Amino acid sequence: MNELSPLLALGEPFPRGVLPYLLGGLLVGVGAAVIYLATGIIAGASTFLESTLSYVSNVPRFNRFKYVQSRDWRLVFTAGIVSGAAVYAVLFQGGIWTTEVQWWRLLGGGFLVGVGTRLGKGCTSGHGVCGVGSLSNTSFVNVATFLAIAIGTAQLVQAVGVAP
Amino acid sequence: MSSTRRSQLFMPIIYVGGLIFGFGLAISGMARPEVVLDFLQFEDFGLLFVMGGAAVVTGVTFAVATRYLDRAPLTASEYTRRVKAFDRNVVIGGTIFGVGWGLSGICPGAAYASVGIGNYPILWAVVGMFLGAYAQGYWRALRSSTTDDVTETASS
Numbered sequence: 001m002n003e004l005s006p007l008l009a010l011g012e013p014f015p016r017g018v019l020p021y022l023l024g025g026l027l028v029g030v031g032a033a034v035i036y037l038a039t040g041i042i043a044g045a046s047t048f049l050e051s052t053l054s055y056v057s058n059v060p061r062f063n064r065f066k067y068v069q070s071r072d073w074r075l076v077f078t079a080g081i082v083s084g085a086a087v088y089a090v091l092f093q094g095g096i097w098t099t100e101v102q103w104w105r106l107l108g109g110g111f112l113v114g115v116g117t118r119l120g121k122g123c124t125s126g127h128g129v130c131g132v133g134s135l136s137n138t139s140f141v142n143v144a145t146f147l148a149i150a151i152g153t154a155q156l157v158q159a160v161g162v163a164p
Numbered sequence: 165m166s167s168t169r170r171s172q173l174f175m176p177i178i179y180v181g182g183l184i185f186g187f188g189l190a191i192s193g194m195a196r197p198e199v200v201l202d203f204l205q206f207e208d209f210g211l212l213f214v215m216g217g218a219a220v221v222t223g224v225t226f227a228v229a230t231r232y233l234d235r236a237p238l239t240a241s242e243y244t245r246r247v248k249a250f251d252r253n254v255v256i257g258g259t260i261f262g263v264g265w266g267l268s269g270i271c272p273g274a275a276y277a278s279v280g281i282g283n284y285p286i287l288w289a290v291v292g293m294f295l296g297a298y299a300q301g302y303w304r305a306l307r308s309s310t311t312d313d314v315t316e317t318a319s320s
Contacts (some may be wrong), residue, residue, distance in 0.1 A: 029218035099198065
């Protein structure tokens with residue numbers, strides 16, 4: 001990763017090529033499609049947060065029927081995501097990979113992502129993949145909003161010199 | 165109740181779907197916050213192909229299933245689209261999500277996949293997401309109990 005950074009500044013739009021992105025994206029879609037075709041379930045990744053909280057919290061919001069009813073398969077879905085990525089790591093990555101992004105950015109950013117995805121009814125997979133795939137106006141608005149704000153935030157963070 | 169109608173294959177297929185989903189996220193690089201941040205900083209536009217490629221596959225699948233297929237074999241559920249009601253929270257939530265995504269380079273699915281590629285520092289983000297989800301749920305529960313049921317029915 002680090003040795004790539006100087007190359008990225010040259011303005012090449014796809015410094016790592018397009019194929020891994022396209023292949024990865026198609027597989028993300030296939031994963032969602034397999035579940036949908038077999039079960040009719042439109043799987044998003046972020047409802048897992050609330051539904052899993054229902055195991056440990058008495059807050060009524062987390063114990064609504066739709067969360068309690070779906071919490072078991074959402075655990076399985078998430079375990080699938082973790083192990084799918086682990087399969088990739090074993091086959092193609094050669095050992096574990098760790099981020100250089102600082103812990104406070106991960107914690108603080110994660111917190112805001114947790115608030116935002118639940119308030120906004122979905123995340124990059126729920127709205128961005130399944131909602132956009134459903135041609136839902138709500139999802140288009142949500143995705144346009146979070147993309148624009150995320151770009152602004154990332155540029156700002158970079159501009160004030162926070163790296164990595 | 166509904167679990168009694170579930171096929172034996174229900175959990176295995178959910179797992180397999182998640183497996184493909186996570187494998188795809190790992191190949192795409194989204195499990196690495198650096199790749200996401202490069203995209204947001206206009207240094208690598210590859211992520212457009214991740215979201216675009218995935219949305220095309222789900223779009224075609226949803227269109228075909230809702231038009232031509234009857235019911236899902238494992239649950240007997242009808243095929244539907246993911247259409248959620250629009251309200252102010254969609255924009256407010258998207259804004260907060262955007263700040264978090266731009267700060268950390270992490271979103272929920274990608275964070276789980278990141279755990280899978282051995283990125284243990286990502287647990288900071290996972291903990292953060294749970295705390296954030298808890299905070300908003302706690303706050304909304306508190307708010308709806310102090311402002312009667314009127315706002316709750318209006319917003320849900």
